[in-house]
Amino acid sequence: MEFFRIKKDIPFMxxxxxxxxxxxxxxxxxxxxxxxxxxxxxxxxxxxTVLEVAxxxxxxxxxxxxxxxxxxxxxxxxxxFGTSRDVLIRVPPSKDPAEAxxxxxxxxxxxxxxxxxxMERPGAAAAKPELKRVEFVGPQVGKELASDGALALLLVxxxxxxxxxxxxxxxxxxxxxxxxxxxxxxxxxxxxLFQWEFSLPVxxxxxxxxxxxxxxxxxxxxxxxxxxxxxxxMTTPEVLDHAIxxxxxxxxxxxxxxxxxxxxxxxxxxxxxHYFALALTIGILFGIxxxxxxxxxxxMWLGVSREQFIKxxxxxxxxVV
Numbered sequence: 001m002e003f004f005r006i007k008k009d010i011p012f013m014x015x016x017x018x019x020x021x022x023x024x025x026x027x028x029x030x031x032x033x034x035x036x037x038x039x040x041x042x043x044x045x046x047x048x049t050v051l052e053v054a055x056x057x058x059x060x061x062x063x064x065x066x067x068x069x070x071x072x073x074x075x076x077x078x079x080x081f082g083t084s085r086d087v088l089i090r091v092p093p094s095k096d097p098a099e100a101x102x103x104x105x106x107x108x109x110x111x112x113x114x115x116x117x118x119m120e121r122p123g124a125a126a127a128k129p130e131l132k133r134v135e136f137v138g139p140q141v142g143k144e145l146a147s148d149g150a151l152a153l154l155l156v157x158x159x160x161x162x163x164x165x166x167x168x169x170x171x172x173x174x175x176x177x178x179x180x181x182x183x184x185x186x187x188x189x190x191x192x193l194f195q196w197e198f199s200l201p202v203x204x205x206x207x208x209x210x211x212x213x214x215x216x217x218x219x220x221x222x223x224x225x226x227x228x229x230x231x232x233x234m235t236t237p238e239v240l241d242h243a244i245x246x247x248x249x250x251x252x253x254x255x256x257x258x259x260x261x262x263x264x265x266x267x268x269x270x271x272x273x274h275y276f277a278l279a280l281t282i283g284i285l286f287g288i289x290x291x292x293x294x295x296x297x298x299x300m301w302l303g304v305s306r307e308q309f310i311k312x313x314x315x316x317x318x319x320v321v
Contacts, residue, residue, distance in 0.1 A: 009245045013237035016297035023294050027182050030189020037192045042199035043077065043090040043137065045146050049103040051089040052133040053111065058084035059129075061271070063114050071110040075197070079272035087129075104134040149203045156207055157181065160214050168221050169308055175298035176217040179290040183213050187282050191275075201276040209283025212258075216251065216291035223247055224299070228306045236304060240296045251288060259284055 012019075043050070064087070065078045077090040091103050111129045157177060164173035184206055191198050223243035227234065234242065262284065266277035 006245050006248060009238070009241040010248075011237075011241055012244050012293065013240050013297060013300060016237075016293075016300065019289075019293040020297055023182060023290065026186055026189075030186045030192075033189045033192040034185070037195065039188065039192055039198040040195045041146075042197045043092055044200045045143075045198070046092060047137045048093045049091040049107075050133075050135050050137055051091070051104060051107055051131065052081075053087045053089060053108075053129045054132050055085045055087065055129055059087060059114070061087070064111060065271075067114045068107070068110050071106070071113075073107070073110065077197075077199075077271075079270070086132075104131070145200070149200075152203075152207065153184070153210070156210055160210070164214075164218070164221075167218075168225065169304070171299055171302040171304050171308075172217075172221050175295045175302065176214060176221070176291075178298060179217065179295035180210050180213045180287075182290050182294060183209055183283055183286045186286050187279055190282055191279070196275055196278070199275065201273070202279045205276050205279035205283065209280065209287060212283065213287035213291050216254075216287060217295050219247055219250065220244060220291060220296060221299075224296075224304075225309055228309045232306070236300055236306075239306075240300055244292050244296060251292070255284055255288055 061078050061080065065076070068076050068078065068089075073091060075092050077088075079088055080086060081088040089107060091107060094103060108129065108131055160180070161173045161177050164176050187206055187209065188198075190196070191202070220243050223246055224239055227239045227242050231239070231242075259281065262277050262280045265273045266281060269277055
């Protein structure tokens with residue numbers, strides 16, 4: 001399916017060096033922010049207190065957050081789970097060990113201040129929260145989650161490299177991994193620069209972006225291999241330009257429809273999905289750029305050629321008696 005077809009190939013490879021310099025500068029800035037500011041890890045990685053609270057009627061989460069912030073709870077996560085009447089609250093660890101055991105009581109006291117009619121009406125009836133569960137997540141658990149997340153990322157990278165090396169050739173595998181890791185580092189750089197909260201949903205988004213970007217690279221690489229086999233008079237830059245140009249319509253349809261869904265989560269998903277959708281948005285935008293304008297020039301510079309895809313027929317010589 002195509003919305004349009006470009007008859008004349010766009011000379012992307014003519015500006016390959018410019019694209020990669022822009023990419024390198026962005027990558028180095030992301031590394032700089034990661035090294036200087038670091039990531040703002042959520043309670044899953046740092047530890048803290050988790051509470052499950054049930055209401056008879058669906059509460060207003062924004063009012064709960066404002067009330068807890070007014071009572072001294074900072075960087076607290078308040079979100080629905082299961083139903084709109086069930087609320088999951090994550091409170092970062094207290095610096096004072098003596099206060100750690102009282103966090104649950106303080107949170108419940110804060111929640112009981114929020115009326116069903118809203119904080120703007122002090123005389124409104126109080127919504128009665130029911131505490132279902134409270135547990136303390138130690139920092140050791142957070143360290144295990146962080147190490148497991150890093151291991152998951154490493155296994156995904158190894159799997160992608162093996163897949164691309166078997167399906168295409170080692171030059172394509174190296175180019176795709178460099179381009180896609182570039183996306184991952186840039187996402188992390190944004191989260192470090194603005195100190196957005198890095199949570200398990202964000203880690204899931206990063207892994208999703210890694211696979212999503214590889215899919216775009218595979219589409220372009222498939223067209224490159226097909227063009228090498230069918231058109232013999234084209235140079236390597238011309239083949240890459242033709243492959244990218246002929247897949248532009250597909251790229252717009254695929255990424256556009258995906259971004260529409262992600263944008264709806266970003267706007268209407270609330271606090272629970274905000275950073276997840278934000279990470280996906282950054283990943284999709286930079287994934288298009290890296291898969292098309294970073295991976296392809298790298299393949300060209302690594303020396304891809306038509307001979308690597310054409311099997312040379314060896315003629316058998318008849319034995320002379």
